[in-house]
Amino acid sequence: MTLKILRRKNKAAQPEWKLYEFQPESEKDTVATALTKLNEIIDDPIRWECSCLQKKCGACAMVIDGVPRLACDTFLRDCGPTVRLEPLKKFPVVADLIVDRGVMRENLQTLRLWFEGEARGSEKTDGLAYEASRCLQCGCCLEVCPNYMADGPFTGMAGGVPMARLLAELPQAQCEEAARLYREHVFEGCGKSLACRNVCPAGLDIDGLLVNSNAAAVWKRYFGRG
Amino acid sequence: MVNIIGAGLAGLSAAIALAERGIESNLISQQPSERAQSVLAEGGINAALDTMGEGDAWQEHYADTMRGGCDLADPNAVAGLTSHAPEIVRRLASLGVPFQREGGRIVQRNFGGQKKKRTAYAQSSTGKALMTALIDEARKYEAAGFIHRYAHHELIGLEIENGTCYGAKLWDTYADAVLRCGAPVVLACGGLNGLFPGLTTGAVYNTGGAAALAFAKGAALANPEMIQYHPTTVRISGKRMLVSEAARGEGGRLYVIRSGKPWYFMEELYPELGNLMPRDVVSRAMTQVCAREDCEAQVYLDMTCLSAETWANKLPDLRAELLRYLALDPKTQPIPVSPGIHFFMGGLSVDERHGTSVSGLYAAGECACQYHGANRLGGNSMLAAIYGGSVVAENAAAGQGGELETLGAITAEEKAELAVSPAFANRLRDILLGGLGIVRDASGIERALQAMDKLPSKTTAERNRASVGRAMLLGALARKESRGAHWRSDFPQRDEAFRKTTVATYTNGAVELAFQAIPERRAEL
Ligand SMILES: Cc1cc2nc3c(=O)[nH]c(=O)nc-3n(C[C@H](O)[C@H](O)[C@H](O)COP(=O)(O)OP(=O)(O)OC[C@H]3O[C@@H](n4cnc5c(N)ncnc54)[C@H](O)[C@@H]3O)c2cc1C
Numbered sequence: 001m002t003l004k005i006l007r008r009k010n011k012a013a014q015p016e017w018k019l020y021e022f023q024p025e026s027e028k029d030t031v032a033t034a035l036t037k038l039n040e041i042i043d044d045p046i047r048w049e050c051s052c053l054q055k056k057c058g059a060c061a062m063v064i065d066g067v068p069r070l071a072c073d074t075f076l077r078d079c080g081p082t083v084r085l086e087p088l089k090k091f092p093v094v095a096d097l098i099v100d101r102g103v104m105r106e107n108l109q110t111l112r113l114w115f116e117g118e119a120r121g122s123e124k125t126d127g128l129a130y131e132a133s134r135c136l137q138c139g140c141c142l143e144v145c146p147n148y149m150a151d152g153p154f155t156g157m158a159g160g161v162p163m164a165r166l167l168a169e170l171p172q173a174q175c176e177e178a179a180r181l182y183r184e185h186v187f188e189g190c191g192k193s194l195a196c197r198n199v200c201p202a203g204l205d206i207d208g209l210l211v212n213s214n215a216a217a218v219w220k221r222y223f224g225r226g
Numbered sequence: 227m228v229n230i231i232g233a234g235l236a237g238l239s240a241a242i243a244l245a246e247r248g249i250e251s252n253l254i255s256q257q258p259s260e261r262a263q264s265v266l267a268e269g270g271i272n273a274a275l276d277t278m279g280e281g282d283a284w285q286e287h288y289a290d291t292m293r294g295g296c297d298l299a300d301p302n303a304v305a306g307l308t309s310h311a312p313e314i315v316r317r318l319a320s321l322g323v324p325f326q327r328e329g330g331r332i333v334q335r336n337f338g339g340q341k342k343k344r345t346a347y348a349q350s351s352t353g354k355a356l357m358t359a360l361i362d363e364a365r366k367y368e369a370a371g372f373i374h375r376y377a378h379h380e381l382i383g384l385e386i387e388n389g390t391c392y393g394a395k396l397w398d399t400y401a402d403a404v405l406r407c408g409a410p411v412v413l414a415c416g417g418l419n420g421l422f423p424g425l426t427t428g429a430v431y432n433t434g435g436a437a438a439l440a441f442a443k444g445a446a447l448a449n450p451e452m453i454q455y456h457p458t459t460v461r462i463s464g465k466r467m468l469v470s471e472a473a474r475g476e477g478g479r480l481y482v483i484r485s486g487k488p489w490y491f492m493e494e495l496y497p498e499l500g501n502l503m504p505r506d507v508v509s510r511a512m513t514q515v516c517a518r519e520d521c522e523a524q525v526y527l528d529m530t531c532l533s534a535e536t537w538a539n540k541l542p543d544l545r546a547e548l549l550r551y552l553a554l555d556p557k558t559q560p561i562p563v564s565p566g567i568h569f570f571m572g573g574l575s576v577d578e579r580h581g582t583s584v585s586g587l588y589a590a591g592e593c594a595c596q597y598h599g600a601n602r603l604g605g606n607s608m609l610a611a612i613y614g615g616s617v618v619a620e621n622a623a624a625g626q627g628g629e630l631e632t633l634g635a636i637t638a639e640e641k642a643e644l645a646v647s648p649a650f651a652n653r654l655r656d657i658l659l660g661g662l663g664i665v666r667d668a669s670g671i672e673r674a675l676q677a678m679d680k681l682p683s684k685t686t687a688e689r690n691r692a693s694v695g696r697a698m699l700l701g702a703l704a705r706k707e708s709r710g711a712h713w714r715s716d717f718p719q720r721d722e723a724f725r726k727t728t729v730a731t732y733t734n735g736a737v738e739l740a741f742q743a744i745p746e747r748r749a750e751l
Pocket residue numbers: 231232233234235236237254255256257258259262263264265266267268269270271352353379380381382414415416417427428429431432433434435436468568569590591592593604605606607608609611
């Protein structure tokens with residue numbers, strides 16, 4: 001099969017499509033396998049990020065055949081004879097398939113995503129907190145979101161999902177402010193199309209989390225609070 | 227200012243504990259915390275919370291940890307670890323970790339090598355839940371100006387002279403710049419996975435390069451021969467994937483086909499703990515039954531007996547993973563498993579305060595050798611990473627200096643010296659594997675050492691990595707006994723003369739080995 005990879009040496013360089021031949025050896029081979037093995041034989045290794053190789057760390061997110069996905073979770077057996085790899089487009093490119101996703105961290109800072117006091121922690125809220133804590137910070141959701149822009153106030157679901165953990169377990173003292181930040185940076189920007197849910201590689205229950213966060217921060221009906 | 231290299235559980239814990247004491251830190255890592263190996267941890271974290279009505283106490287956690295580690299760990303350090311564990315887990319709960327709860331109390335599960343239910347967990351992604359909570363807590367101190375984050379920065383140099391560390395050099399891999407920080411430096415850079423590419427359950431970015439650099443610069447390694455093979459792993463592309471011990475903690479059973487019928491060998495051979503014997507014992511038993519003439523050469527993990535409720539609430543992610551990567555449903559099909567490299571008990575030699583043999587250089591988490599002796603118990607390593615980080619924070623006196631100082635662009639020569647070619651890495655792996663398997667003997671280890679002599683290393687990074695490999699082999703050769711993960715078929719007995727720590731140092735281009743006495747347990751603990 002052929003890998004068609006959008007390459008550039010650094011952020012200033014012009015991107016260029018390069019073609020590589022790769023023969024998968026097993027049913028289990030993924031795009032991550034192909035990149036690892038190609039890098040063992042080519043002189044000018046393709047720069048990309050990976051860490052866990054089992055879709056738990058979000059490092060290897062890239063655009064594969066037009067869709068934001070994890071390289072380690074994209075099996076070659078499910079791909080056509082040519083696979084197109086590009087870096088995520090909503091972040092500044094560093095080199096080849098690496099982008100600088102630092103903006104997601106800045107957004108979580110803007111959302112003041114931390115507990116000022118003790119988390120409430122209860123059997124009722126744990127399920128939500130668990131689900132929200134699974135976000136990989138991969139950035140795939142931002143790629144498909146029609147409303148997310150790097151320099152706008154809206155954080156997309158990469159901010160909305162982690163915020164759901166805070167809103168689920170929030171100590172009383174922090175409620176007002178967290179609700180305001182959520183409305184301003186998540187709720188008001190989100191068109192609820194849920195394009196993000198369809199690409200989230202962690203398969204997060206984004207609708208469920210949104211319903212609860214909205215109830216807590218917007219409708220204030222959550223568990224009789226507000 | 228304290229400079230922390232690595233932002234997994236150990237690095238985060240150190241940074242947070244320092245901030246709580248009003249000390250600033252630079253938290254430097256190759257990748258952001260969300261990508262650290264710590265997020266992979268599944269099964270849970272140990273603490274004698276005594277929530278299961280079994281009359282558990284930290285002294286029992288202490289005893290299990292010492293016994294599991296075959297008395298090779300520092301008893302004072304282990305007493306500190308286990309006595310602080312309940313407080314650590316309660317603190318994590320207050321940071322919003324959604325531990326499994328029932329009637330308000332944290333539920334604990336069985337884990338290998340422990341006689342009581344002592345492992346707190348968040349479904350089957352405990353590490354991820356812990357990391358999220360600590361990342362958010364660290365964020366609070368980032369906003370307050372106590373923690374300064376540097377992701378995509380790799381440690382590439384340590385300034386060490388006459389046994390003292392004065393600073394470190396870092397490579398900003400996005401901007402291709404070289405930066406510098408002062409001392410103290412805390413290494414929290416994870417396990418030595420890079421020595422066994424493709425064969426470990428951990429993160430590929432934990433190359434072991436940072437620890438190898440410290441070793442090459444004079445920091446001693448302790449018990450480098452102690453490598454944990456986890457009994458239940460499966461091969462996926464590019465790595466081994468773990469099937470968490472929680473699968474057995476919840477009732478999963480190992481069997482092999484003997485004369486045409488399933489033989490639940492662990493239950494028969496070890497009636498008390500059965501499938502939940504310490505990992506070294508299980509891995510060895512698997513190797514032995516597979517070698518028997520009347521058995522097939524494949525062990526299976528049978529989880530078909532687990533209840534629907536367990537799959538839905540306790541192990542949902544594990545099932546999803548097996549379905550995705552193996553196309554096998556553990557609810558209805560036994561899973562073929564085999565032992566794989568999972569954890570490094572050995573690492574940078576540290577004292578109880580987590581200081582290395584170099585002053586001004588500390589180490590915590592999996593890169594350090596502390597707490598686990600000859601075999602780590604499941605659920606103890608996240609605990610050790612968090613506790614170790616906090617011990618460092620108590621002991622690393624803040625140094626001068628502020629945020630990182632940029633020195634200039636990285637040169638092509640510098641980059642070349644940092645490279646490890648895949649061919650070299652794979653060859654080194656194959657050599658090491660020959661000497662450092664589950665069952666070892668002198669001739670295998672010596673063959674590996676001879677092969678090392680013929681392995682040309684072309685760059686500094688390759689040389690450093692090879693010297694750590696050599697330390698592992700020499701440690702394995704010198705330890706003429708069987709203890710924990712180190713099993714010598716030519717010395718199958720445990721020998722009290724070797725109840726000592728192997729200490730390897732790198733001097734004048736050669737690896738030297740010594741055995742150091744293990745401290746006596748102090749009376750007050
Ligand atoms: C699949 C799996 C399951 C596990 N399950 C459990 C469990 O259930 N319970 C348990 O207690 N333990 C478990 N463990 C073990 C445990 O997760 C780890 O030992 C522990 O999380 C290690 O934490 P750490 O902070 O030392 O290192 P890591 O989390 O590995 O972090 C290392 C950090 O160092 C950085 N780094 C590495 N090299 C460099 C460099 N050269 N320059 C700059 N930065 C660098 C990395 O980017 C990262 O931030 C499991 C491990 C695996 C692999």
